[in-house]
Amino acid sequence: MRPSLSKPSLWAINIDEKRTYEIGMPALIKSFLLSILLLTSVAVDAFTLEELTFDSPEQQTEFRELISELRCLVCQNESLAGSKAELAQDLRNEVYKMMRAGQSQDEILDFLIARYGDFVLYDPPLKPSTYILWFGPFVLIGIGAVFMVRALLRKQSAPDAELSDDDRLRLKDMLADRDGKTDQSS
């Protein structure tokens, strides 16, 4: 962390300096103000992404991608990367620390899953319990496609139930009305 960050905010300095030096504060109030000052500086110290230093641009990208695929557990539906919630900040911090400590992406994910379950992953892992999720749609699509094509083909091969002469005349009338020619456009 950069040293400048631990400096208290302007507002806190003002109160502190004025009160202590100009008015001369009793010790109790002074320590009270000091604790406010400390609290403020903690707030100022709040985590922001830019303070993170990485070994390489690749590691930074990896970190960014990792936190974008993790769910902020207390938010409605936001990633760790996008959330402003405190818990998201803590978790981002945690992921960062683990990454800097040389842990691999898998190790970090294992840790998070052990702690929060699969719910934390936007990218659900492929394992027996998620086979339905990953393959289910394609099975559904396959079955649907077979039925649809078969239904259409059956109707196609049914004895020619095409337009009756009556219908044909009507249709011809309607189409001819337009501009007297068959058009190919869709």
Place this chain on the structure above:
Amino acid sequence: MIPELGHVALILALVVAVVQASFPLAGSLAGNGASTGTGNRPWMTMARPLAYGQFTFLIIAFACLVQAFLTSDFSVLYVGQHSNTLLPDIYKVSAVWGGHEGSLLLWVLFMAAWGAAVAAFSKNLPLAVVARVISVQGMIAIGFLLFMLFTSNPFERHFPAPAEGRDLNPLLQDFGLAIHPPMLYMGYVGFSVAFAFAIAALIGGRLDAAWARWSRPWTTVAWVFLTIGIALGSWWAYYELGWGGWWFWDPVENASLMPWLVGTALIHSLAVTEKRGAFKSWTVLLAIFAFSLSLLGTFLVRSGVLTSVHAFATDPERGLFILIFLCIVTGGSLALYAWRAPEVSEGGRFDLVSRESALLGNNLLFLAFTVLVLFGTLAPLIYEAFDWGKISVGFPWFNKMFLALAPFLAILLGIGPAARWKHDEPGRLIKTLWIAFALSALVLAISSLPMFSGGHFWVPIGVALGAWLLFSHASIVRDRLKNKRGFDGWIADLRGNGRSFYGMVTAHMGVALFIVGVTMVSNFQVEEDVRLSPGDSHELAGYRFEFLGAEKAPGPNYMADRGHFKVYDGDKQITELYPEKRSYLGGGMPMTEAAIDAGLFRDIYISLGEPVGDGDWALRLYYKPYVRWIWLGAILMALGGTLAVSDPRYRTARSRAAAAVGGATARA
């Protein structure tokens, strides 16, 4: 007084809806009207005036609510919850649909508007068809009006009236979001017209090319609105939420995408039904699905069963009502379908190589996308219900699944419009398209070079598919020029193609733009979180961002911190940007107001984070190449749809067709 007037108007609208749902339909069936087309004329002629009456009462109700907002009448509970005296007037109006109750009123109002439009622009339709369509719309209106009056009345009073209202959700205080819901709703309820036409056709037992031709322009217009609505939502999320993304696969986004996907399948399958008389029962089914998914979207957004960033009014009781209504509508129409569809003959045989086959492929793929979205959206619920564990299904899953199918759709899209109806020779198709194919292969080869692809796997594929769409459609247009030689002949040929042809080409070019935009921005965007002191500079993607500091900037109902940036390309200053962070007086989380320098080939995007002491700020900088192409693509799609609808063939050729149908005996 005026809110009570609105309340009464709402009740009267319900009364009208009940009459509208019963008499015209009964009239069309009276005296064996379904087969003779005669029926009870007086009852059927009630349809149009009833549709206008419905619309009028809902306009009155809506106007009353707008008035309550403009005068800040906080004794109306809904106004007190969503408005504030400090709110600028334009947002007071848009606040009318900023919450659950009011947005429902907007929904019903639009449905009545569509009904009135059907009544007004159906002079050439057989009376029985008009009567049935308007009756079906009446039935849907009954459901929604009951829902409003019993669970979500926007005119409910609240005593004593608070002196000041809560504020409109700051996220909604934005032009993009003021017009996004109306567009979306126009699309959603627009599909109710397609639905009503389909149900009317099923009731009458008459599914034919004429039916397809009648419902086609309505469906396309609804699709255009929905396209614009979704694009607006995406654009809004991009510039307002400050995270720089344009789609998150959030359940609410998915809820709007599903009707769009089915709607896209529907407008294509309607083309087959109109031109070739094939796919009839299938088209009807799609019309039912499109509207049912619109209802499902409403249910998902308003019931709270799914966690989403922008779910609003999450109330289980309301959710239950919509769920029951959804079951009645979908179940009822599917039952009707099961009863009637077997009688429907599928005319228009076609061979394997034909336009019909390509459109069948289109339908299959769009339905597959819909299944994916539906499955992914509901999977967390399903897993929880069966106790399989709590899972999240987010963008990585959706992206992978979509990418598995999307390339096939793009390839097919280049071939389909080139194929002829009913039967085509593979040789002729190859002759038409081989140049386009060769050029796209060349694009693929060149963009595969590391210097262009940057080593990204999808970049050459996306770019080549975009190129394929461009070249193949150019070939398709050229294919239509060869009848007459010479310049005048070409012009004549070009004019000879209907507007719907150019509409199709335009919309498909929109798809090409969209594909390229998505590919480029997903693979080449650069983002960085930085901390800058006033006077500092930071370099990103070849641009230099100079931070000049931030200052307080008060707004009408918020206090903002406004940063000031100069952006340089080399030594040349290209723009100054002022990203804001706003704290609204109504409370809530501070809002990021990103500053964007938009360009056709790249956006520069700054969002202001937190002050980190000493006048320093945490910032997020983005470079987003080609991101505009995504929305330009959507605009082109909407434009294409509009062009297609303006084709004169939808307005001529009606009277004789109508007469013919009206007098003909019914056969499925």
